[in-house]
Amino acid sequence: MLDILPQLLVSGLLIGGVYGLLSIGLTLIFGMLRIVNFAQGEFIMFAMFGAFWLHALWGIDPYLSIFIITPVVFGLGQLIERVVIKPILHAPHAMQIFATFGLSVVLQNLALTFWGPDYRSVQTSYTSQSFIVGNVAISATSLYAFLVAFLMAGALMAFLQFSRDGKALRAMVQNRYAASLMGVNTDRLNRLAFGAGVAYAAVAGCILTPIYYTYPTAGVDLIITAFVVVVLGGLGSVAGAMVGGLIIGVTQTLTGFFISVELKDVIALVLFILILLIRPQGLLGRAGMEEVGTK
Amino acid sequence: MALDIVDLVAGYGDITVLRGINLSVPAQGVVTLLGANGAGKTTTLNAISGLQASVSSGAIRLEGTDLTRMPAHERVEAGIAHVPQGRQLFPFMSVRENLELGSYAPRARGHDKDVLDRVFSIFPRLKERLRQQAGSLSGGEQQMCTIARGLMSKPRYLLLDEPSLGLAPIVVKQVMSVIRQIAGQGIGVLLVEQNVALALKQAQYAYVLEHSEITIAGPATELQNDDRVRKAYLGL
Ligand SMILES: Nc1ncnc2c1ncn2[C@@H]1O[C@H](COP(=O)(O)OP(=O)(O)OP(=O)(O)O)[C@@H](O)[C@H]1O
Numbered sequence: 001m002l003d004i005l006p007q008l009l010v011s012g013l014l015i016g017g018v019y020g021l022l023s024i025g026l027t028l029i030f031g032m033l034r035i036v037n038f039a040q041g042e043f044i045m046f047a048m049f050g051a052f053w054l055h056a057l058w059g060i061d062p063y064l065s066i067f068i069i070t071p072v073v074f075g076l077g078q079l080i081e082r083v084v085i086k087p088i089l090h091a092p093h094a095m096q097i098f099a100t101f102g103l104s105v106v107l108q109n110l111a112l113t114f115w116g117p118d119y120r121s122v123q124t125s126y127t128s129q130s131f132i133v134g135n136v137a138i139s140a141t142s143l144y145a146f147l148v149a150f151l152m153a154g155a156l157m158a159f160l161q162f163s164r165d166g167k168a169l170r171a172m173v174q175n176r177y178a179a180s181l182m183g184v185n186t187d188r189l190n191r192l193a194f195g196a197g198v199a200y201a202a203v204a205g206c207i208l209t210p211i212y213y214t215y216p217t218a219g220v221d222l223i224i225t226a227f228v229v230v231v232l233g234g235l236g237s238v239a240g241a242m243v244g245g246l247i248i249g250v251t252q253t254l255t256g257f258f259i260s261v262e263l264k265d266v267i268a269l270v271l272f273i274l275i276l277l278i279r280p281q282g283l284l285g286r287a288g289m290e291e292v293g294t295k
Numbered sequence: 296m297a298l299d300i301v302d303l304v305a306g307y308g309d310i311t312v313l314r315g316i317n318l319s320v321p322a323q324g325v326v327t328l329l330g331a332n333g334a335g336k337t338t339t340l341n342a343i344s345g346l347q348a349s350v351s352s353g354a355i356r357l358e359g360t361d362l363t364r365m366p367a368h369e370r371v372e373a374g375i376a377h378v379p380q381g382r383q384l385f386p387f388m389s390v391r392e393n394l395e396l397g398s399y400a401p402r403a404r405g406h407d408k409d410v411l412d413r414v415f416s417i418f419p420r421l422k423e424r425l426r427q428q429a430g431s432l433s434g435g436e437q438q439m440c441t442i443a444r445g446l447m448s449k450p451r452y453l454l455l456d457e458p459s460l461g462l463a464p465i466v467v468k469q470v471m472s473v474i475r476q477i478a479g480q481g482i483g484v485l486l487v488e489q490n491v492a493l494a495l496k497q498a499q500y501a502y503v504l505e506h507s508e509i510t511i512a513g514p515a516t517e518l519q520n521d522d523r524v525r526k527a528y529l530g531l
């Protein structure tokens with residue numbers, strides 16, 4: 001029974017990387033705009049349908065469709081920020097929840113209307129391919145997804161750390177008034193942050209299409225895990241999202257095998273509650289960050 | 296060549312804080328704006344930098360350019376630097392990053408090195424603390440960092456909101472000498488102060504804001520001897 005452990009750990013880590021990528025957009029939007037985007041899952045789902053149709057109609061590989069879908073969603077995200085998010089940035093929490101939850105319902109129903117409720121999947125030449133290392137089998141699609149996830153996380157962290165606008169974004173979170181006094185156009189950065197947040201969802205959607213089913217409520221099922229990951233890793237922390245993703249991935253895989261498949265989501269939620277009790281700022285979050293950010 | 300505030304009416308929402316004030320800051324030297332707590336000094340600076348306070352009538356002109364309806368970030372580009380009251384640094388960023396953000400505006404880009412050298416010549420202390428988190432600096436260091444950050448945008452006009460607040464007398468002296476130095480380098484300084492005696496010593500010209508209006512204005516030396524100022528603000 002124990003010789004399966006390496007296999008379980010590897011599978012858990014691979015899926016965990018994808019969970020991390022799913023969560024980055026959510027944590028970015030929350031960290032920068034202090035908005036919980038309940039529609040984040042629907043952006044993932046739209047990207048999945050995009051990748052599905054690009055593949056079905058023109059045979060475009062899902063990994064290649066990242067380069068088509070991500071810019072489109074980035075633009076769309078900026079537009080949605082202008083129309084839906086900007087008016088509620090300083091509104092009461094309840095209003096914000098209604099707005100993004102409403103957006104989620106609208107997007108789900110659009111998908112349902114256009115494409116129906118069917119479960120679809122993308123079959124590629126490498127769908128069932130896997131690499132064997134020792135007595136561990138690594139599925140090609142999971143490995144690619146994992147690599148893309150870490151590449152994207154690294155890129156975002158480097159952007160926030162070193163680029164001019166990245167620094168301005170971090171500054172804006174710490175003190176919005178002072179950032180404006182530095183000549184930072186906070187409206188533009190809000191748009192940028194939301195656009196980037198949903199663009200990350202789009203990348204996640206594209207790399208999920210070869211692994212997961214595509215259907216109108218796919219986002220709902222995926223985003224629950226992402227919420228757990230974000231709270232575990234620390235709200236607003238990109239590195240935290242990746243670490244949190246790996247932990248949840250491994251925990252779910254181990255529970256699924258050793259205890260029961262039905263319990264694997266329960267364990268994640270138990271972890272979620274424990275974190276809230278013991279370390280509410282999450283593993284890599286900064287205590288008090290939520291207050292700092294409202295300045 | 297000046298920053299001119301003309302018949303400015305401004306406030307927050309329905310509350311009018313400034314009822315038609317006029318003041319002018321020349322391109323070089325120090326002008327001070329005095330007044331009791333809640334008189335509207337910070338509001339005046341906010342109106343000039345285009346944040347929080349809203350202007351309902353009047354005009355703000357920078358050497359002929361009308362700033363009145365300009366978005367805040369463009370005003371920085373036009374040459375306004377506002378050093379806010381209460382050391383509003385980016386607490387979780389290093390001193391270096393705080394200074395870098397000071398030169399975020401396009402007008403300062405590519406000049407970072409020169410400006411940084413100039414800022415270090417004024418604040419040698421900051422050079423030693425570049426990698427420290429701004430939030431962990433001492434109060435005086437934070438104030439210096441805030442002023443230094445304001446200078447990083449190569450401003451033509453510097454608005455300073457109570458830079459001496461909460462500082463030890465010796466540090467206040469340092470800060471005041473820095474302000475004289477800045478004003479001597481061809482930057483127009485608008486200094487808001489509670490410490491009236493000190494402000495009148497630095498400034499060439501002074502305005503007193505009372506009950507939403509400018510009630511006294513004149514050369515600083517004249518105000519030092521003005522009976523109303525002596526009674527109300529100097530406690531003489
Ligand atoms: N954001 C705001 N919203 C509503 N009212 C405000 C706001 N900021 C200031 N005020 C009010 O405007 C008036 C002027 O405030 P302001 O901050 O300009 O005074 P001040 O002269 O800078 O005082 P101090 O010396 O205490 O800093 C006060 O009555 C204050 O309560």
Ligand SMILES: [Mg+2]
Pocket residue numbers: 336337338380456
């Ligand atoms: Mg004030």
